[in-house]
Structure formats: structure tokens, C-alpha cells
Amino acid sequence: MLPAKSRWGNQKLRLDESMDKTIEQLLEMVKADPENPELLKELGNLYFRNDQYDLAIEQYEAALRANPEYYKALYNLGNTYYKMDQHEKAVHYWHEAIKIRPDFDHAYFNIGYHHYQKGFMREAVKALQEAARINPDAPDTHNYLGLSYHQTNQFDEAISEFKAAIELDAEDPDYHYNLANSSYDNGDYQLAAIEWAETLKFRPNDSKARNNYCDALLQLGRYDEALVEIEKVLEAEPGYPPALCTKGEVLEKLGRDDEANEYFNRVQELIKGNETWELLYKYLVNKLNKS
Numbered sequence: 001m002l003p004a005k006s007r008w009g010n011q012k013l014r015l016d017e018s019m020d021k022t023i024e025q026l027l028e029m030v031k032a033d034p035e036n037p038e039l040l041k042e043l044g045n046l047y048f049r050n051d052q053y054d055l056a057i058e059q060y061e062a063a064l065r066a067n068p069e070y071y072k073a074l075y076n077l078g079n080t081y082y083k084m085d086q087h088e089k090a091v092h093y094w095h096e097a098i099k100i101r102p103d104f105d106h107a108y109f110n111i112g113y114h115h116y117q118k119g120f121m122r123e124a125v126k127a128l129q130e131a132a133r134i135n136p137d138a139p140d141t142h143n144y145l146g147l148s149y150h151q152t153n154q155f156d157e158a159i160s161e162f163k164a165a166i167e168l169d170a171e172d173p174d175y176h177y178n179l180a181n182s183s184y185d186n187g188d189y190q191l192a193a194i195e196w197a198e199t200l201k202f203r204p205n206d207s208k209a210r211n212n213y214c215d216a217l218l219q220l221g222r223y224d225e226a227l228v229e230i231e232k233v234l235e236a237e238p239g240y241p242p243a244l245c246t247k248g249e250v251l252e253k254l255g256r257d258d259e260a261n262e263y264f265n266r267v268q269e270l271i272k273g274n275e276t277w278e279l280l281y282k283y284l285v286n287k288l289n290k291s
Contacts, residue, residue: 021046041073044076077089078094091114095107109128122152139168145161184219193217200213226246226250241277
């Protein structure tokens with residue numbers, strides 16, 4: 001089975017809500033009311049969305065000069081520095097926002113997001129737990145908390161969080177995919193199969209999800225079904241190494257050992273020297289040496 005996946009690359013930090021105004025309109029409003037921190041923050045938000053980060057920082061800092069306790073400006077300064085890859089500054093400003101507003105779940109979420117990306121799972125869990133405590137109705141918080149638990153092999157906790165995310169938003173395929181991963185690693189192949197099948201309803205061309213679904217079927221002894229599903233993967237991606245390996249495993253279970261070994265040898269040659277598939281290569285070497 002493929003390892004647990006996250007989709008951080010497609011996600012964004014939670015941002016503050018903004019007025020429906022143009023930069024020109026807000027500049028006129030700020031000119032008329034230059035000490036209004038809300039207007040300054042809104043202007044900063046528009047610059048942020050236009051990737052004009054230096055200008056955004058200027059407006060957030062002006063908002064803080066007008067009101068040093070304005071936690072939204074502190075929070076958005078954190079977001080801006082994060083986008084500029086100045087992560088330590090970002091986390092500092094998120095913590096400063098929390099000092100003023102301790103129940104600010106968005107700030108805790110972003111801190112958890114940062115720690116997860118950096119691989120600091122203990123810190124990620126701590127921040128995301130607090131975000132979920134403050135706002136238990138945010139499905140993405142439960143999802144990322146589940147991902148953090150999964151990475152520390154706390155599969156029961158991960159499963160609980162993914163289920164909470166699905167209860168709040170059953171239409172997000174990532175939540176089903178991640179629940180399937182944790183269920184599989186926790187030995188619940190039945191639930192894993194159900195959730196990967198659910199993922200495929202939303203993403204029928206997801207070869208990784210379908211290959212993992214085949215693996216779960218294999219563990220459940222549903223070999224004929226697994227063979228049908230793996231053929232779908234290979235029809236879409238004929239050279240996809242995990243799928244070729246999975247087909248070999250299915251054929252092996254069906255007693256077609258010679259065909260299975262042909263697939264194992266084919267994959268071994270295909271991925272030899274490729275660091276991306278190093279673990280799969282080692283698995284196949286051990287497997288073929290035993291056969």
C-alpha cells in the first residue's frame with residue numbers, strides 16, 4: 001500500500017475575511033479615516049491577495065500603530081511573512097495574536113499547519129488540538145490533526161479525527177482517503193476498502209487511491225475484485241510501479257506464481273536506481289530472494 005498522503009501543497013493558510021472593495025476604493029476610505037485599523041487591515045488584505053507583500057505589511061503595521069491590540073493585523077502579518085518564507089516571524093505574530101485573543105482558532109490552526117509541514121508532529125498536534133477545542137466545527141482542523149496523529153502512529157486518534165472531519169463535510173475526498181490510510185495501517189482493511197471506494201466516487205481517475213483500494217481488497221481475500229480494479233489502474237497508467245507490484249501480488253494469491261514473478265521482476269528492473277521507489281525496490285528484492 002502507498003504511504004499516507006497529505007495534500008498540503010494544495011492548501012492555503014486560513015485568511016481573515018475581507019470587504020468586497022477595490023484597492024482604489026479602500027485608498028480613498030483610508031485617506032478619509034487614516035486611523036481606522038479595520039480599513040488599514042482591509043487594504044493590507046487586498047495587497048496580500050495581489051502578492052504585494054511589502055505593501056500589505058505596511059498597512060498591517062499602520063493598523064497596529066492605530067491600535068496595538070488589533071489581533072487581526074497581527075494575525076495577517078503572520079500570514080504575510082509565511083508567504084514570504086519567513087516562518088519564524090510568521091509563528092511569532094500568530095502567537096502575538098493569540099496573546100490578545102486566546103480563543104483565536106485560526107491562529108492555532110496556522111501554527112499547527114506550519115509545524116506539520118516542518119515535521120514537528122508533537123507541536124502540530126498541540127496546536128491543532130487547541131484549534132479543534134475552540135472550534136470543533138472546522139473539518140480541516142480535524143483532518144490535519146488526524147494527519148499529525150497518523151505520522152506519530154497514533155492511528156486510533158487519527159481515525160477519530162478523520163471521522164469527525166467527514167461528519168462535518170462528507171464531500172471532501174481527502175478526508176475519506178486519509179481515513180482509509182489510517183484504517184489500513186491500523187489493521188481495519190474493511191473500513192479502508194470502504195473509504196478508498198468512497199474516495200474513488202469523487203476521484204475515479206486517482207490511481208493511487210485505486211491501487212490502495214486493490215491492496216485492501218487483497219488483504220480481505222477478495223482477489224478477483226482486486227484483479228478487476230488493478231486492471232483499471234494499469235489501463236490508465238501502464239507503467240505505474242505500485243500497480244504493477246500489486247497485480248503481481250494478486251496473481252500470486254490466485255496461484256499464478258509464474259505470472260506474478262514476471263510482474264515482480266518487471267517492476268524491479270523498472271525502478272532500479274530510482275530513489276523515489278527505493279522502499280518498493282527493497283521490498284521486491286527481499287520478496288524475489290525468498291521465492
